[in-house]
Amino acid sequence: MKHEHESLPGEEAPHLAATPALSDRDICDSYLYLLGRLLALRHEHFDFLGGARWNEIVHRDLDNTTNHAHLEVARSDAWIAVDESSCTLIDVPKITGRYYTAQVINPWGETVVNINDRTFPGHPYGPFALCLKGARCMVPGGARRIDLPCRKARVIIRIEIGANAKDAIALQRRFTIRATGAPAIASPVAMPLFPDERLPGVEVFDTALAVLASEMDVNLGMEAIQAKVRAIAALARNRGARGRIDRVVRDRAWGLKPVLYMTEHDWVTSRLAGSFGPDWLSRTASNLFEMWSNYKTEATVFRTGTVGRLDGSSTYTMTFSKNDLPWARVRYFWSLACHDARTRRVVPNSLRRYVLTSHANTQLDSDGALTLYFAPNLPEGAPEQNWVPTPAGQPYILTWTSYGPDGATISGQWYPPPIHRVDGTL
Secondary structure: OOOOOOOOOOOOOHHHOOOOOOOHHHHHHHHHHHHHHHHHHHHHHHHHHOOOOEOOOEEOOOOOOOOOOOOOEEEEEEEEEOEOOEOEEEEEOOOOOOOEEEEEEOOOOOEEEEEOOOOOOOOOOEEEEEEEOOOOOOOOOOOEEEEEOOOEEEEEEEEEOOOOHHHHHHHHOOOEEEEOOOOOOOOOOOOOOOOOOOOOOHHHHHHHHHHHHHOOOOOOOOHHHHHHHHHHHHHOOOHHHHHHHHHHHHHHHHHHHHHHEEEEOOEEEEOOOOOOOOOHHHHHHHHHHOOOOOOOOOEEEEEEOOOOOEEOOOOEEEEEOOOOOHHHHEEEEEEEEEEEOOOOOEOOOOOOOOEEEOOOOOOOOOOOOEEEEEEOOOOOOOOHHHEEEOOOOOEEEEEEEEEEEOHHHHHOOOOOOOOEEOOEEO
16 A cells, blocks of 8 residues: 655654654554554463463353353463473363364464364374474473464463353363473563553554564564564654654544444454454454454354443344344354443343353244343343343443354354344344
């Protein structure tokens, strides 16, 4: 894309005078590229401030709704570190007839590999050795070696709850992770630990050089955008240029967020997820939408688009026609949850019903359609098993997840049905 370049402010320091003029678009590109990495780096900071330890698995408790947003799966996770002398072993139990995956993600938010019966049909369970590419460390006999392009990685294990939560949790606890040695682990680069609703401004460039040096971007063709980031970081040290950079970021870069996703029926989804190639902008958008997202072939996530648009005190419905029931759109299962509009955690309710899934005993309408209800109290005439309780007086969002979605879902041709308010259409 051709850029329209602008002259730098006249008050800039003499040593910057020879720097080529950088346009507002250059500033926006640099900021959004860097933001993708900062979103992942922020999670590393938060997790270790919360007590995480390297190469140690944490099994999340389903009874604690603050642990993670997708309670249709039993989730375990870990931060792993490898080097030339130490690998990380993941032991996977035998799982049959139930969706599962151990997703390995690099520090930019790119999925490196999924360990499951689909990726490794000849070795779906047992030990796997995650090793730094080129490392000559010893791998235990019987372990399947997987080379990583990074020294740090995030591992997220998801196991379908299904109709029997007890069995799913028992399988979850049989996953183990341990290091074969004592890897050297660099501390995360210092950065502002911003909340989602208040993104940072020009200050992201204060540590930009260290952030870029801390983890290689494995995608090809990133040299040009990284050169822009370094140039903006140099300009940001100048007081006059710093104000302009911050204004551009706040006035223009933040405003790009709504156009980075696919939308229909008031549902929003990422254009890409899990793997992005040269499309770093989609990677940042995906990290903003759902950090550590997997390939769309594994799971495609939709959310209602406008934060706060759904009112917890009102009654809403969504209806699947008898010719397009959700079971036909997934290979494994689907889920639907009510989430807090700000924290994206499931909303507590007296029934402790946090999610509807394919395994729920939902009741079809008389014409064969499926109608789901969202309201603070059970609507008159609605089957109780089709109802998701909502928080009275509080805004919320709905999250739909398709596990093993069909091609139309992956490509963006299929979306969940529109949401309707009982007293009118949204």
